[in-house]
Amino acid sequence: MSILIKNSTILTKNNSRQRLHGDLYIEDHQIVELSKKPLTIEADYKIDGTEKLVLPGLLNTHTHIPMTLFRGYADDMLLKDWLTQRIWPAEAKLDKKFIQCGTELGLLEMIASGTTSYLDMYFFEDIIAKVSEKVGIRGFLGFALIGFDTPEYKAAELIPQCEQFVKRWKGNSLISPVVAPHSAYSCNPETLQKSLEVAMKYDVPLHTHCSETRDEVYDIEKRYGVRPVEHLKKIGLLRKGTILAHCGWITKNEILEMKNAGVVVSHCPVSNMKIASGGYAPIPELLDAYVPVGLGTDGAASNNTLDMFETMKFCALIHKNHRWDPTVLPAQTVVDLATKGGATCLGIQHTLGSLDEGKTADLIIIDLKKPHLTPLHDPISHLVYAVRGTDVCTTIINGKPVMLNLDFLTIDYEKTIEQAQRYAQELIS
Ligand SMILES: [Zn+2]
Numbered sequence: 341m342s343i344l345i346k347n348s349t350i351l352t353k354n355n356s357r358q359r360l361h362g363d364l365y366i367e368d369h370q371i372v373e374l375s376k377k378p379l380t381i382e383a384d385y386k387i388d389g390t391e392k393l394v395l396p397g398l399l400n401t402h403t404h405i406p407m408t409l410f411r412g413y414a415d416d417m418l419l420k421d422w423l424t425q426r427i428w429p430a431e432a433k434l435d436k437k438f439i440q441c442g443t444e445l446g447l448l449e450m451i452a453s454g455t456t457s458y459l460d461m462y463f464f465e466d467i468i469a470k471v472s473e474k475v476g477i478r479g480f481l482g483f484a485l486i487g488f489d490t491p492e493y494k495a496a497e498l499i500p501q502c503e504q505f506v507k508r509w510k511g512n513s514l515i516s517p518v519v520a521p522h523s524a525y526s527c528n529p530e531t532l533q534k535s536l537e538v539a540m541k542y543d544v545p546l547h548t549h550c551s552e553t554r555d556e557v558y559d560i561e562k563r564y565g566v567r568p569v570e571h572l573k574k575i576g577l578l579r580k581g582t583i584l585a586h587c588g589w590i591t592k593n594e595i596l597e598m599k600n601a602g603v604v605v606s607h608c609p610v611s612n613m614k615i616a617s618g619g620y621a622p623i624p625e626l627l628d629a630y631v632p633v634g635l636g637t638d639g640a641a642s643n644n645t646l647d648m649f650e651t652m653k654f655c656a657l658i659h660k661n662h663r664w665d666p667t668v669l670p671a672q673t674v675v676d677l678a679t680k681g682g683a684t685c686l687g688i689q690h691t692l693g694s695l696d697e698g699k700t701a702d703l704i705i706i707d708l709k710k711p712h713l714t715p716l717h718d719p720i721s722h723l724v725y726a727v728r729g730t731d732v733c734t735t736i737i738n739g740k741p742v743m744l745n746l747d748f749l750t751i752d753y754e755k756t757i758e759q760a761q762r763y764a765q766e767l768i769s
Pocket residue numbers: 402403404549585638639
């Protein structure tokens with residue numbers, strides 16, 4: 341398959357942050373040519389890029405995709421009540437059809453708002469993998485593990501199931517398996533240790549929540565006598581290939597430990613603010629220490645969207661406001677986090693996160709001809725402070741258009757929306 345994008349402004353996000361006005365040609369999975377001069381090549385798809393902006397697809401480094409069915413179901417609640425009164429009782433009813441439907445809805449939203457890769461953590465991850473592969477999105481899919489039995493899961497059975505999941509999907513061109521122990525507070529040291537063994541045996545990433553709330557830090561200190569990062573270090577989880585979500589309550593010493601170990605951080609500012617966890621990852625200090633950082637939306641139950649443009653804006657604003665300093669996290673840095681930063685977190689920065697000849701063709705096109713995007717002085721500023729997810733008009737993943745001029749090519753828009761509304765009502769009834 342080949343795609344030619346004509347006469348567009350292209351933000352490459354490559355090492356020299358090159359911007360150019362011209363054409364971009366894709367063949368099979370790769371970007372073959374970037375040119376300031378008009379290209380006269382025949383292509384299966386020819387896209388008019390006039391008054392449009394081309395940039396790398398965004399990478400969402402933390403979500404729980406089936407939870408899109410819980411969007412708006414439980415707002416303005418204390419975290420404990422939110423979990424025990426609403427989310428856990430509803431999750432107990434989840435089965436294959438709900439997971440499939442919630443995943444389709446989440447993927448539809450992500451593709452529509454410019455996300456081309458996502459890192460998930462949930463149960464039923466095999467179903468999520470099949471739907472993601474069919475829709476054509478790049479999924480880093482975390483098989484969730486917990487350390488206690490529930491009516492639905494026996495903890496001891498999860499590790500072998502996780503290993504099977506990893507074996508099934510490793511080597512797939514779009515789906516990368518990830519081992520995802522939920523957290524240090526929901527997994528005992530033995531479960532964390534076994535998770536690590538699977539991740540190391542198959543050389544796949546490990547993803548876990550870490551220091552999301554102050555209560556979590558107190559809880560881990562009470563149980564194990566150390567803070568969460570130190571606890572993970574003792575078990576061996578603090579290593580290259582580990583992706584920690586949140587890190588809202590970490591110290592300077594913990595940042596140093598993280599840097600030395602080579603772990604990376606997924607920052608989820610909207611979810612942190614909505615749950616009112618009070619703390620959020622100290623991004624300027626993490627970046628100063630060269631700890632790679634990506635951005636995540638978290639699940640739609642605590643956000644309530646999967647719109648990475650909204651997450652970029654919140655990321656910029658929350659840190660400026662907190663430090664009384666508008667120079668903190670300038671727009672360029674925030675766009676880096678959502679593109680190259682996310683790719684680095686997922687270990688795919690050599691092929692994704694920027695646009696260059698020879699790189700994998702995951703990219704999005706934004707329609708700039710909108711009142712809220714006029715005038716245009718600096719596209720980088722617009723991406724963080726003015727663009728909305730709904731301004732994305734075309735999404736290309738692995739060299740294939742999945743949304744082309746607002747038409748979805750791999751997923752039934754009407755059916756997905758109708759089914760999600762019906763199933764969500766059934767789920768909470
Ligand atoms: Zn989460």
